[in-house]
Amino acid sequence: MGETFAGSVVLVTGAASGMGAACAREFASRAATVCLLDLDEPRLRTVANELGTNSIFGGDVSDSAFCASTIDAIIDRFGKIDILVNAAGTIHRADALGTSNDDWRRVMGTNIDGMFYLCRAALGHMVDAGGGVIINFGSIWGGVASAGSTAYCVSKGAVHQLTKALALDHAEDNIRVNAVAPGEVRTPMLLAERETAPTEYELQALADATIPMKRLAEPEEIAKVVAFLASADASYMTGEIVHVDAGYTAR
Numbered sequence: 001m002g003e004t005f006a007g008s009v010v011l012v013t014g015a016a017s018g019m020g021a022a023c024a025r026e027f028a029s030r031a032a033t034v035c036l037l038d039l040d041e042p043r044l045r046t047v048a049n050e051l052g053t054n055s056i057f058g059g060d061v062s063d064s065a066f067c068a069s070t071i072d073a074i075i076d077r078f079g080k081i082d083i084l085v086n087a088a089g090t091i092h093r094a095d096a097l098g099t100s101n102d103d104w105r106r107v108m109g110t111n112i113d114g115m116f117y118l119c120r121a122a123l124g125h126m127v128d129a130g131g132g133v134i135i136n137f138g139s140i141w142g143g144v145a146s147a148g149s150t151a152y153c154v155s156k157g158a159v160h161q162l163t164k165a166l167a168l169d170h171a172e173d174n175i176r177v178n179a180v181a182p183g184e185v186r187t188p189m190l191l192a193e194r195e196t197a198p199t200e201y202e203l204q205a206l207a208d209a210t211i212p213m214k215r216l217a218e219p220e221e222i223a224k225v226v227a228f229l230a231s232a233d234a235s236y237m238t239g240e241i242v243h244v245d246a247g248y249t250a251r
């Protein structure tokens, strides 16, 4: 176990599932005060019950008023926000011709608009407090593209640039902004938006064909890196896109 986060207030979005839930568990296990946000309220409650927190925010990050009121509620209750982890995300597996305006808006609204709204709302308080940490979820597909997921690739490229721009704007405010860019991770998203769910055999075939280490990541392997980036051990890191991809982008 790394550094503890005792006394730190952390907001994790996308906390009902996958890597967001893994991050919430990681920070909770290191004594942070954990606040959880997700669109899927029933599953969010399950995670909140497991972690013993009642700081939960059910809603849609693409709604700027919801993002602002969430941050305000955290400030009202705890007086500060130290760490923001933006893990909420969605995918549409189609090329441009298969992407409707609604598909495009759903992916952009969640993956980049919502991230911007939450960063902006949290940054105001972090500047006043004299510091803070933000970790955004990018993707290997934010740097290299993948065929058949146009909106998703564009949204994750934007996440990487948002991360770098905010890092520069707030470097002198003692606020560090970094992103993780995971490879293929075993979460519900990996199976989402496909005509048929891939079998274990097909997933292993995908790993054998595309991942140098020839296996998928477990969500906890990404959460450990997020916690590192949030910790004082990463005190000289800002504006980084940290690939956690078993060598996928090393080629």
Ligand SMILES: NC(=O)c1ccc[n+]([C@@H]2O[C@H](COP(=O)([O-])OP(=O)(O)OC[C@H]3O[C@@H](n4cnc5c(N)ncnc54)[C@H](O)[C@@H]3O)[C@@H](O)[C@H]2O)c1
Pocket: 013, 014, 015, 016, 017, 018, 019, 020, 037, 038, 039, 040, 059, 060, 061, 062, 086, 087, 088, 089, 090, 109, 110, 114, 137, 138, 139, 140, 181, 182, 183, 184, 185, 186, 187, 188, 189, 190
């Ligand atoms: N799974 C992968 O292989 C992979 C790879 C690279 C990056 N990512 C990114 O990692 C992050 C976490 O993904 P995951 O794989 O854990 O997915 P997941 O589907 O398990 O979890 C995503 C969570 O985000 C929530 N969410 C979706 N839209 C929302 C909205 N508008 N407002 C609030 N919450 C919303 C969902 O309800 C869900 O609980 C995402 O940003 C994703 O794009 C995933």
